[in-house]
Amino acid sequence: MNEKFSFLVVKKGLTASAKYESEDQAETPAEKSFFWPRMIRPVLKRQKHSIIDLCSPGRDTLERRIIAKSHGVEGGYRKVKKLKWGDLWYFERRVPNKYRKEGRFGKRLW
16 A cells, blocks of 8 residues: 655654653643644545544554544544544544443443
């Protein structure tokens, strides 16, 4: 697969990701952005959801997320339609309700 561009980030001195263990310890939004994943492909827009591919700074793998209309504003559904390649994704990973709810027979696992 051919990609249109790549990223190279160069900075003299320590970056925020080297100074801090997690995003919670960072003080400014610019320092927090070092912990956010970046979009590596265009958004795949579908009928009530969008699909994005992300590259996280702490992991060595690519991640695909599905952002459904039911995620609303806090899940990033309205913002994902306007984002382009290389933009930062600053929304938390959303766990679907079926994984979070306590069922009649205990905690659901699927």
